[in-house]
Amino acid sequence: MSERLVIVGNGMAATRLVEELSAQSLGRYAVAVIGEESRLAYNRVLLSSVLAGEADSADIELKSARWWRDGGVTVRYGVPASQVDIASKMVTLADGTVLAFSKLIFATGSKPLRLRVPGADLEGVLTFRDVTDIDAMSAAVRRGRKVAVIGGGLLGLEAAYGMARCGADVTVLHLMDRLMERQLDERAAAMLKAAVEEKGIHVVLNADTESFIGDYRVEGVALKDGRTIAADTVIVAAGITPNTALAREAGLKTGRGVLVDDHLQTSIPDIYAIGECAEHRGLCYGLVEPAYEQAKVLAAHLAGKDARYDGSLLATNLKVSGVHVFSAGDFMGGDGSECLTFSDPGLGTYKKLVIAGGKLVGAVLFGDTADGLWYLDLIRSGTPVEKFRDDLIFGRALVERMAA
C-alpha cells in the first residue's frame, strides 16, 4: 500500500517535486496535488512573455492532464486547502473534502506584496502573479493607455515590458536609486535602465509611493517627493510575501516563510515545505531555480536517501526580449574580494566577475550572458580560477581552448 503524500500548491515547485518523486521513488507514494488556481500547473516565469504576446497562455502549461493522469496523481485544482490538522494528519479543502496524508508538503508559493498606502484598493491597481492577473492587465491595456509599474525588479520590469509591448505608455517607479539593485551593480543597472528606456519605457528612480490618486478608479501615483505620475492602471510588483497562513494556523513554525531544515522538513515531522513559501536558513527565495533544487532534495529525502539542501546560489535571468541580464553570487564584491570588469557599450555588453580566495564568487553579466551558467558552475564548484583568470571574463570557449 502506497503512502499518501499530499502537496498543497499546484505550481512549479509542486510539479517538479512530482516529477522527481516519480523518478526517485515510483510507486512508493500515492500523490495528491491541491491547487487554488483553476487550471493545471503552468510556468509562471513565462507569464511576462504571455503578457508581451510572445507566448500563448496555452503554451505555458508545465505538464499535460494526461501526464498527471498517467502518473497516478490526484490533482484537485480550483480548490484551496482551508485547514491542516497535524495531529490527525488530515487536510481539509475549501469544498469540505478531507484528505488524509502520511506526508504533507507545503508548496503554497507567495503572493504579491501589497502596498499599504492610501488608494491601494482603487480599481485599476493590479498585481502580477498569475494568469488572472495577466487577463486583467491585458484588459487594462485595451482600456487605458497609461500604466505605472511599481517596482523595478525582475517582475516589475517584465510586467512593464509586457505592457509596453501591448502598446501602453509605461512608467516604472522604483524605490531605489537603481533598477534590480539586488541583482545588479550600478553599471549593469544603468545599462539596463538605458536598455529599458530604449524600449519606450520610462523609468523613475528613488520613487517612494505616497498614495494612489483617484476616487473610484486609479488616476495616478503620488510620490513622497511631491511628484505625481498619471496612470489609469497601476501594477504593483514591489515584492512578494510567502503564503504561510495555512501552515501557521496549523501550528508550524513560520518566520517570513515556513521554516524548514536541510531536509526541507518543517518544525513538524512528515511535513515539508518547498518553493517560495519556505524559509531555509533565514532565506526565502523568489525564484524558480531554488524551488527546483529543493524539490530534488526533498524527493531524494522522501525516497529514503541521504540528501541535504544547503541553500541556493542565486542566479538571475531577466526575460525581457533583447535585454540579457545575468547575475549570480556575491556580485557586489567587498573586502577581500577582487573585481574584474569588461565593458563594451557598443556591443551592449558589460561583465563583472568577483574573485575571492582564488575562486569565483560572483558574476554580473549584461548583454552577453552566454557564459552565465558556466560562471554559476564555477561559483558553485569553487573551482580555483587564478590559472585562467586573465581569460575568465572572455568566456568558457576561450578558457577551454587555452587549456586544451
Place this chain on the structure above:
Amino acid sequence: MNAPAQHPPSIRTACPYCGVGCGVLAAPDGRGGAAIFGDPAHPANFGRLCSKGSALGETLGLKTRLLHPMQRQGDGSLEQVNWDRALDQIASGFRAIIERNGPDAVAFYLSGQLLTEDYYVANKLMKGFVGTANVDTNSRLCMASSVAGHRRAFGADMVPGTYSDLDQADLIVLVGSNAAWCHPVLFQRMVANKRERGAKIVVIDPRKTATTEEADLFLPVKPGMDTVVFSALLAFLAGNTKVDRAYVAANTDGLDAALARAREIAPDLQTVSRQAGISKNVLAEFFALFAETKKVVTCYSQGVNQSAQGTDKVNAIINCHLATGRIGQPGMGPFSLTGQPNAMGGREVGGLANQLAAHMNFTPPEIERVGRFWKAANMAQREGLKAVQMFEAISAGKIKALWVMATNPAVSLPDASVIRHALRKLDLLVVSENVRANDTISSGAHILLPAAAWGEKDGTVTNSERRISRQRPFLPLPGDAKPDWWIVTQVARRMGYAEAFGYQTPADIFREHAALSAFENDGSRDFDLGALADIGNEDFDRLDPVQWPQRTRNADETRFFAQGGFYTADGKGRFIAPESPALKEQTSEGFPLRLNTGRVRDQWHTMTRTGLSPRLGNHLPEPYVEVHPADAGIYELQDGDYARLRSRHGACVLKVQISDGQQRGSVFAPIHWNDETASSARIGELVMPVTDPFSGQPEAKATPVMIAPEPYRLRGFVLAKDPVLLPAGTWWSRVALAGGYGHLLASNEPLEKWRVWARQLTDGSELAEFVDAPRQIYRIAAFRDGRLQSCLFVGPAEAAPQWDAVKALFDSEALEDSQRRILLSGKSADGLAATGPVVCACFGVSLGAIRNAISSGGACDVAAIGKALRAGTNCGSCLPELKRIVTQHLSEQRDERTTATV
C-alpha cells in the same frame, strides 16, 4: 576586346639598401604602390631578394613624406615655402657665409643613399666652385677604412674581385661580418657554394650570429684583435713556405717589414691565442685551412671597418692575399662588403673629404687636371674635414653652414647628443630629406627640401663588385619633391655657376662623370668609364648593369692585380705593417663592458624606410641589448627585462636579450632606433668619437659601457592609426603595422594614470574596456563603424600582454562580434592564438606556424618547411633560424618521448 587585363610593365631598378646592389623589378599598381620582385637578369642577385628588399612595396606610401620646401620661422615653426624662395635662401645664405668666413666655413654632409649623379654635382660644386673639400658622407661611418686600406695597398680604392668569386672559392673567410643578416643575398650565394661545391666557411667575429650558424669554423675573436689573427696568419704562411715568392717579388713591395711586424704582433701561437681569445686548436685549424686552400676569398665588413685601427685591419687581411698571390683570380681575393647602396658611387665621384674626384686626389697635378676639366677657377687645394672632425668644427663654430642630404647624423654619428647640440649652433642648416621628421630635422634645421625618394629617383648606383646599375623611377614625383641633383644644380646656378651646372638630365651628369674618369687617364687610374662618356640618353635609360672599369680600349677587365698592375707610382702592391692592435679606450670599473653595435636583419640604418613596413617590424620590434648569461648574472639582468646602458657619452634603455652568442664582457646593441622610433635607444649617443688615423672612421664597436637593470612594473602596447605621444617616463618602441602603428611600452606609472591617458586615444569612438585592477591589468579598445581604431593593453611585467592576435585584427574591416568580444583578451578568436614572432619576413611565416608544421609531422627539415609554408624560400635569411627551430623542436619532441617511456 577580350584580352586579359594587362599587368603594367615592370620597371628594372636597383634596391636602395645594402651594397649587394640587387636588381629589382617594380610593377607600379597605379595607386602609388608597386609590386616588387627580384630581377632574375641582374647579376648581383639573379632574382633573389632579402626580407628588406622583398618588403620595399610596403615602404612606398606618402604618409611620412616631406612634400614641400619648408623654412623655419621666427617662432620655431616650419612653414611651407616655394622652391624659388628656398633655393634663393640657400644660395644667398651660403654665399654670405663664404664671403664673410671663407669657403671652409661651409660643408656638405652626404650619404651613400644618394645616386652617383647627385653626388657628382654636390662634389663638383664644393670642390670646384666654392673651393672647399668639406664634403663628407655617411660612408665615413661605413667604408672609409676599406677605402684607406685599398689605397694604401693598391694605390687606388679598388675592389679587385667580383661576386662570382664567392661562387668559385673553396674557402670563404668572413671577418667582422654578419652577412646572413646584413648581406643576405650574397650570403646565400656563399651557402649555395658550400652546399654544391663543398666550400668551407670560416667566420671571425666577436659574437655568434646567424652567419656563424653556417660556419665550418668559428673564431670568436676578442674585440679589436683581428689584426693579431691575420698577423699570425701571415707569419704562419711565411713560416710554412706558403708565400708566393714569384708574385711577391714581381708585383709587391714591403713584405719583409710587414712580416717582421706581424711576427712582433704574433710571436707564437700561445700569445696569439691569449690576445685574440681563440683556442690554439681553432687557430691552427684556420691557418692550415687558409694555407692549403688556394681559392680563398676573405670578406670583411663593419667589424673590420668601424674601428680606430680599421685601416690596419684591412691591410692585415690584404697582406695575406698579397703574400700568397691570391688576388684577382677566380675565387680569390680580399673582398670588402659595402654597407650602402651607393657608397661605391660616392667614392667614384670623390664624394669624401679626402678624395678629389674620379679616384683622383689632392695632388697638385690632379687638382690642376680636374680644375681644367671642370673649368673651375676655385679648386679646393687640400683635403677637407672628415665626418667626425667636420662636426667638431661645427661645434667649435668654425663651420657655419651645413647641407645634409639623405642621412641622419643626429642618430648615426658617434656621441650623437653632442652632434645635436652642434647642429643647433649653425647659422644655416639645410636638410634634403624624404621625411617630415627625424632627429636631424628636429635639431634645428632651417630649411627642409623635399627630395625624390627611391622609386622616383633616376640615375645610377654602384655595388660592392663595382657594378653600376640604373635606379629607375616608376612613380611620379609627389608634391614639390625634386631629385637631389636638380636641387644642387639650382643652388649652384643661383650662386653664379650656371655655366658649369647646365645639366638638364641625369644622363648629362653621368656623361660628364664618365668623361672625367677617362680624362687624361690612359690606364693610369683604375676608375675609368671612358666607354660610356658618349652614351646617348636612350642608351643611358636602357643601360644594363655594368662593371667598371669601362675603358675605351681593353674593355673586359673584371678582376685586378693577378698580374700586378697596381695603381701605385711603381705599379707594385704594398704590404703594410700594421700597428700593434689595441682598442682606443680601456674598460674600467665604472664602464666594465664593451659595447658592440650593428644591424638587425630586417631594418636598415635609422629605419626611415624599413620602419614603414609592418612585415619588417615584426622580426625584432624592440631595441635590445644582447648580454652573455654570465654578465647577466653579474649585473642582475633578466631576459626580457629592461636595462640602462651607459657610456661616458650617453645612455639608452634597452630590452635585455640574454644570449650565449655574446662574449663575456661584451654587449651588443642595434643601431637603428632613434627618437622617432623609441624613447631611449639612440645607440649613437653612447658611441665614443674616436677615429682611425687613416680613414677617420669612428670606433663604433668598442665603447666602454656600464649596464644596470631598469625595472618597470607595467608592460603593454598601444595600437593606433597614427603615432601617439606616450606619457613622459614611458619606455616605448614604435613599429609600423598594417593600418597604423604599434607601440610597445613599459611604465612605472600607476594603472589609474593609464586609464586617464587612454581617454585621449579614444575620442569619439565606442570603447571597450577590461579592468582587473588587483592584477594591474587595464585594456581598452576604441571602435568606429565596427573597426578597431586604437587600443591600449597594460599589464604586470611578469605577464606582459601579447599583441599578435590584436595586431592581426587591426587592419581588418569591421570586426565580427565574436572577434570583438574576445579582442581584449589578446587572444585570437579563431583558435590561432599567439602565433609568436615572424621568422620568415618575406612570407610572414610565424614561429607558431613553423612549429605546427613540424609537430604535425609534415615537415621535419628546413626544405620541407619551405615546401609547406614557403618560409625561407625567398631571401633565405631566416634559414639559420629555421634550422635552429627544427633542431630545437625535434630535440624537445625526443625529450618528451624519453620522458614518456620512463
